[in-house]
Amino acid sequence: MADWTSGYVVDVEYTHGFYRELAPSFLSFTALMQGIDAPGLREEPLAYCELGCGQGLSTNVLAAANPHVQFYATDFNPTHVVRARALAEAGGLDNVQFFDDSFAEFLERNDLPPFDFVALHGIYSWISAENRRAIVEFARRRLKPGGILYASYNTMPGWASVMPLRRLLIEHAATQGAGSKISRIRTSLDFAERLSKLGTRYFASQPQLAERLAQIGTKDLNYIAHEYFNADLHPFYFIDVARDFAEAKLQWVGSASPIETIDELNLSEDQRKILSEIDDIALRETVRDHIVNQNFRKDIFIKGPVRLSRLATRERWLDTRFALSRAGSDIPSEVKGRGYSLKLQEEFREALTTALHYHPRSLREIVAMPGLAKHGIDKIKQALVSLVGQGLCYPSLTEQGLAERRRRTEAFNLAVATNTMHEYTYSSFASPITGNGIRVEQIDQMIWLAHQRRESDIAAFIWKTMTETGHRLAKDGKTLTQEEHMAEIGKHVALFEKAIGPMLQSLGIAIHASGQGTVRDLRLQA
Structure with a gap:
C-alpha cells in the first residue's frame, strides 16, 4: 500500500496557530492598498477555501466572525480534521466544512462551489511538485474571476544559507x-x-x-x-511562484504584509531608484528580495484584477473602518522596518489613537476628527497602514450584519474559553467588528469566561479551575504558593478590568457584568 503521507510529517501534530492574513477583510484591504477591487470588506455572500488548514483554528475563527461567508477547508491529516470539526461543533458553526482530502482528491470533488478566496498559509514550500501542480489547477478551476489567492512560502535568497x-x-x-x-x-x-x-x-x-x-x-x-523535517522543503524565487500561478490566470497584486509595502521603511533611496528602473513586475520583486535578503513572503494574487479609478479608490478608503487592537497609550510613535524607521509626530499620534480609542471608525470619520483634518488623508492612510502592519489596528467590516456576527462570535468564543479551562489550545477569539481573530492570553480568556458566567468572585473561580486542572503559575522559575497565586490573579483581573476588557469590547467581544461588575459596558452602536 502506498504511503499516504508523501513524506509529510504526520506523527507530530501541527500547532494551533491563527493567522490574521487569512481573513477576507484583511486580504481585501491589502488589495485596496494597491488600488485593486476585491471582495471581503462588505457584507455579501462569499465562498472561501483554505488548502492545508492544519488544526483548523484559522478557518473556525474566521467562520465565526464572518457568518455571511461559507468556508471549506482540507487537511490530509485526519487527526487535524477531527479536532477542527470538534471545535466547529462546540462553537455552533454551520458555515464551515472540513475534509481530509489530499490536494489531488480535493481537486476532483464535485460538491464544491466556485470560490472568492483560496488561501494556503505555509503550504507551498513544504509539498511536492505534484501537489503544487494540483494547487495551481485548483485555483484555475475553482477560483472565481476577481477572486483572491493568498500564498505564503519560504523565499530565496534568504533561505540559501539555511x-x-x-x-x-x-x-x-x-x-x-x-x-x-x-x-x-x-x-x-x-x-x-x-x-x-x-x-x-x-x-x-x-x-x-x-x-x-x-x-x-x-x-x-x-x-x-x-x-x-518534512521530506519536501523548497524555498522559491518569487519569479518562479508568479509563473506557477500565471498558469491559473492569476496576477500578483501585492504583499499581504502591509509594512513590506512602505518602501521608506525597507529600502534606501538608491535602492528604490534602481527598482523604479525595472518595468517587469516579477523581475522587480525578485531583485527586491535580493536587496532585503527575503526569506518568507506573503503574497496575494487575483484572477483578473480590476484597478479602481483614483476617485473610486479614495471612496473605498474613506468607507473602510478601522479598529485598534491595543490601547492608544500603548501605540508606539516609531514604526520600524528593515533598518529604517518612521516617526509619528506625538501630536498626530495622539490625535489618531484618540479618534480610534475603543471605537472603530471609518477613514471618512477619522479625517474629520479634531486635530487630524489638517494632516491630510495621505498621511493618515500611511499611518493606518503602518498600524495595521504592526498588528495594532485592523481593517473592519461594515456595520451591516453586526448583530448576527456578535451572536455567532459570542457562542464561538465561549467554546474557546471553556476549552481553555482545561488546556490552552486555542489562543484567539473571533471579533465581529474586524471579521478577524484577536489573540487572547489564557488567563484573560478565563477572566472573560468568569464574566460570561457572572461569577461573583473571579479570582476564586480562576484559582479553583487551575487547582482542578493542575495548572500553576510560576515566577522566576519557582511555582507560586496559593497566596501568591491569588495575588497574581488579582493583578491580572485588575489589568483586564482596566485595559484588556474594554479593548475586547471595542472589538465587539461582549463582556457580561459579573458579580464584581467593574468592566464598563462599551457596546457599540450597530
Whole structure:
C-alpha cells in the first residue's frame, strides 16, 4: 500500500496557530492598498477555501466572525480534521466544512462551489511538485474571476544559507535510533548548536545562522518538525511562484504584509531608484528580495484584477473602518522596518489613537476628527497602514450584519474559553467588528469566561479551575504558593478590568457584568 503521507510529517501534530492574513477583510484591504477591487470588506455572500488548514483554528475563527461567508477547508491529516470539526461543533458553526482530502482528491470533488478566496498559509514550500501542480489547477478551476489567492512560502535568497543546516539536522536526526521524532529533533538541535561554536567554517561564513539557531530554539518543537523535517522543503524565487500561478490566470497584486509595502521603511533611496528602473513586475520583486535578503513572503494574487479609478479608490478608503487592537497609550510613535524607521509626530499620534480609542471608525470619520483634518488623508492612510502592519489596528467590516456576527462570535468564543479551562489550545477569539481573530492570553480568556458566567468572585473561580486542572503559575522559575497565586490573579483581573476588557469590547467581544461588575459596558452602536 502506498504511503499516504508523501513524506509529510504526520506523527507530530501541527500547532494551533491563527493567522490574521487569512481573513477576507484583511486580504481585501491589502488589495485596496494597491488600488485593486476585491471582495471581503462588505457584507455579501462569499465562498472561501483554505488548502492545508492544519488544526483548523484559522478557518473556525474566521467562520465565526464572518457568518455571511461559507468556508471549506482540507487537511490530509485526519487527526487535524477531527479536532477542527470538534471545535466547529462546540462553537455552533454551520458555515464551515472540513475534509481530509489530499490536494489531488480535493481537486476532483464535485460538491464544491466556485470560490472568492483560496488561501494556503505555509503550504507551498513544504509539498511536492505534484501537489503544487494540483494547487495551481485548483485555483484555475475553482477560483472565481476577481477572486483572491493568498500564498505564503519560504523565499530565496534568504533561505540559501539555511538549507545546508536543514540537511544537517535531518541527517543527524535520522541516526538517533528509535526515540520519538520530537526527542530526535531536540538532540539534533543541540548538536547543531555545539557544532556552531567549534569554529566551523560553514557557520563562520554565515554569521546570520547563529541568530537563526537561536530563533529555532525558541519555537515549539511541533512547529520545528513541520518547518524543517518534512521530506519536501523548497524555498522559491518569487519569479518562479508568479509563473506557477500565471498558469491559473492569476496576477500578483501585492504583499499581504502591509509594512513590506512602505518602501521608506525597507529600502534606501538608491535602492528604490534602481527598482523604479525595472518595468517587469516579477523581475522587480525578485531583485527586491535580493536587496532585503527575503526569506518568507506573503503574497496575494487575483484572477483578473480590476484597478479602481483614483476617485473610486479614495471612496473605498474613506468607507473602510478601522479598529485598534491595543490601547492608544500603548501605540508606539516609531514604526520600524528593515533598518529604517518612521516617526509619528506625538501630536498626530495622539490625535489618531484618540479618534480610534475603543471605537472603530471609518477613514471618512477619522479625517474629520479634531486635530487630524489638517494632516491630510495621505498621511493618515500611511499611518493606518503602518498600524495595521504592526498588528495594532485592523481593517473592519461594515456595520451591516453586526448583530448576527456578535451572536455567532459570542457562542464561538465561549467554546474557546471553556476549552481553555482545561488546556490552552486555542489562543484567539473571533471579533465581529474586524471579521478577524484577536489573540487572547489564557488567563484573560478565563477572566472573560468568569464574566460570561457572572461569577461573583473571579479570582476564586480562576484559582479553583487551575487547582482542578493542575495548572500553576510560576515566577522566576519557582511555582507560586496559593497566596501568591491569588495575588497574581488579582493583578491580572485588575489589568483586564482596566485595559484588556474594554479593548475586547471595542472589538465587539461582549463582556457580561459579573458579580464584581467593574468592566464598563462599551457596546457599540450597530
